[in-house]
Amino acid sequence: MIQDLFADYVAVLIAAILGFLLVGGALMGNYILAPRQASRAKSLTYECGMLPIGRSRTQVHFRYYLFAILFLIFDIEAVFLFPWAVTFLDIGKAAFYEMLFFILILGFGLLYAWKKGVLRWK
Amino acid sequence: MIADNAWLDGLIRMGAIALAMPLSVIILTYLERKISGRLQQRLGPMRVGPYGILQGLADTIKLLTKEDLRPQTADRWTFELAPFAVMVPVFLAFVTLPFTADLFVRNLELGLFFIIAVSGVSIVGFVMAGWGSDNKYALLGGARAAAQLISYEIPLVLAVVAVAMIAYTPEAGRGSLNLVEIVDGQGRVPFIVWQPLAFFIFLVAGLAELYRQPFDIPVAESEVVGGPFIEYSGIRWSMFQMAEFVSMVLISVLASLLFLGGWNWPLGNGAGIALQVPLIFVKTSFFILLFIWLRFSLPRLRIDQMMQFCWQVLLPFALLQIIINGWVLVYGWPDWTLGVSSGALTLVAGYLTYRAARQAAEQPVSPRLHRVGSVM
Numbered sequence: 001m002i003q004d005l006f007a008d009y010v011a012v013l014i015a016a017i018l019g020f021l022l023v024g025g026a027l028m029g030n031y032i033l034a035p036r037q038a039s040r041a042k043s044l045t046y047e048c049g050m051l052p053i054g055r056s057r058t059q060v061h062f063r064y065y066l067f068a069i070l071f072l073i074f075d076i077e078a079v080f081l082f083p084w085a086v087t088f089l090d091i092g093k094a095a096f097y098e099m100l101f102f103i104l105i106l107g108f109g110l111l112y113a114w115k116k117g118v119l120r121w122k
Numbered sequence: 123m124i125a126d127n128a129w130l131d132g133l134i135r136m137g138a139i140a141l142a143m144p145l146s147v148i149i150l151t152y153l154e155r156k157i158s159g160r161l162q163q164r165l166g167p168m169r170v171g172p173y174g175i176l177q178g179l180a181d182t183i184k185l186l187t188k189e190d191l192r193p194q195t196a197d198r199w200t201f202e203l204a205p206f207a208v209m210v211p212v213f214l215a216f217v218t219l220p221f222t223a224d225l226f227v228r229n230l231e232l233g234l235f236f237i238i239a240v241s242g243v244s245i246v247g248f249v250m251a252g253w254g255s256d257n258k259y260a261l262l263g264g265a266r267a268a269a270q271l272i273s274y275e276i277p278l279v280l281a282v283v284a285v286a287m288i289a290y291t292p293e294a295g296r297g298s299l300n301l302v303e304i305v306d307g308q309g310r311v312p313f314i315v316w317q318p319l320a321f322f323i324f325l326v327a328g329l330a331e332l333y334r335q336p337f338d339i340p341v342a343e344s345e346v347v348g349g350p351f352i353e354y355s356g357i358r359w360s361m362f363q364m365a366e367f368v369s370m371v372l373i374s375v376l377a378s379l380l381f382l383g384g385w386n387w388p389l390g391n392g393a394g395i396a397l398q399v400p401l402i403f404v405k406t407s408f409f410i411l412l413f414i415w416l417r418f419s420l421p422r423l424r425i426d427q428m429m430q431f432c433w434q435v436l437l438p439f440a441l442l443q444i445i446i447n448g449w450v451l452v453y454g455w456p457d458w459t460l461g462v463s464s465g466a467l468t469l470v471a472g473y474l475t476y477r478a479a480r481q482a483a484e485q486p487v488s489p490r491l492h493r494v495g496s497v498m
Contacts, residue, residue, distance in 0.1 A: 008230050008231075011136065011228040015136045015214050018133075018140050019210035024206075026186075030188075034186070034189050034190055034356060036189060040194075045256060046259075056195065067269050074276045075272075075275070075276060078283065085297055086287075086297035089297060089452070107441060110438070120426070121429050
């Protein structure tokens with residue numbers, strides 16, 4: 001069993017290394033084959049043909065952060081759901097009702113955010 | 123195992139995938155261009171080779187020999203590492219993706235969870251590309267990509283959990299995250315019959331995760347001029363393109379494994395090994411064709427519609443699907459109750475979507491959305 005687990009995740013490690021090699025190899029091939037002739041105009045930031053105006057690191061609206069916070073909450077819920085989904089029948093009804101309670105709390109959280117207008121992209 | 127040594131075995135299998143991947147991307151690019159040409163009553167690529175079949179090869183050579191530009195003000199390491207952060211996670215997901223009962227790299231016990239976990243990492247790459255390019259459009263596109271991809275990841279994950287709950291194996295009973303077991307569990311009836319709502323949610327959220335039309339808001343040419351990839355050129359840009367096509371294959375294979383019974387016949391078990399490959403190929407091609415077809419049939423959603431649809435329709439219905447599954451399984455109700463309840467909820471979700479779309483079509487866009495910057 002331990003040996004199996006080892007063999008499984010060795011494949012994951014190899015895949016990660018191969019993935020980096022694949023992208024790196026393509027970039028290396030480009031480095032060897034492509035011409036390079038740097039000029040000032042070429043390395044300017046693209047702004048539809050005009051000279052760039054002002055700073056590029058502009059601010060983005062705060063609602064992106066609100067959605068990020070909501071995402072965090074529900075993604076953590078999903079992490080709890082995965083082990084529950086495969087084992088809750090063995091534990092019995094209590095496991096189901098506990099998760100139902102958990103989902104309902106989060107559901108009310110979603111409803112609250114909805115009523116507060118967070119989900120509206122105004 | 124091909125070889126006794128786990129390292130060698132993994133290397134051979136992953137090497138085969140690494141070779142097949144660029145090839146399939148070249149074929150898919152050609153197919154997409156041909157099909158889009160057909161859908162728009164033109165011929166598509168015709169010049170390079172007979173019927174343009176060598177077009178993909180020509181494109182590869184062109185991209186490989188194109189000058190690699192990096193803006194002077196770009197953040198060097200963020201800019202250069204972004205293609206890795208997008209491509210490598212997609213590649214990693216193929217470690218555990220089974221194509222037939224015996225054709226996979228490794229059959230991980232937590233396969234489904236592994237795929238969901240690693241493919242979520244790509245989002246970091248889009249934000250890196252957006253931030254590192256030091257470009258206004260790229261930054262906006264990166265923020266949009268982050269907002270869209272993280273939002274649609276939740277319904278996608280919950281739909282997958284719903285399937286994992288009802289997967290049945292004779293040894294361990296209900297509940298499995300092993301993809302081979304999930305497919306074997308749909309011997310008689312594919313899960314699309316028991317879980318039409320989860321299928322609908324998976325399909326829509328998967329399409330949004332691919333940021334293809336009608337969900338191409340992060341990369342929309344007419345709004346953010348290509349989004350996070352605006353400053354990328356040559357092979358560095360094609361890494362993003364490759365990641366998009368490979369994840370299209372990933373989502374299509376996953377959808378046919380989870381909902382259409384993978385390598386089984388639609389209503390029976392145990393197709394022979396010679397038939398398993400054609401069966402999964404046909405089911406996967408169906409989804410790929412659907413994605414290409416939708417691209418040229420539906421107009422792009424507005425960003426506010428897209429976010430509201432995710433959080434106000436898909437997410438509540440995905441939670442409902444999980445609760446119903448748990449209820450039916452705990453009380454041991456027959457399987458058809460799953461199909462009936464899920465089907466009824468699909469109709470409700472479809473009606474709500476239809477009504478919202480009608481309302482959006484009838485109402486003029488609110489003046490606030492016209493203001494510069496407010497739909498950014």
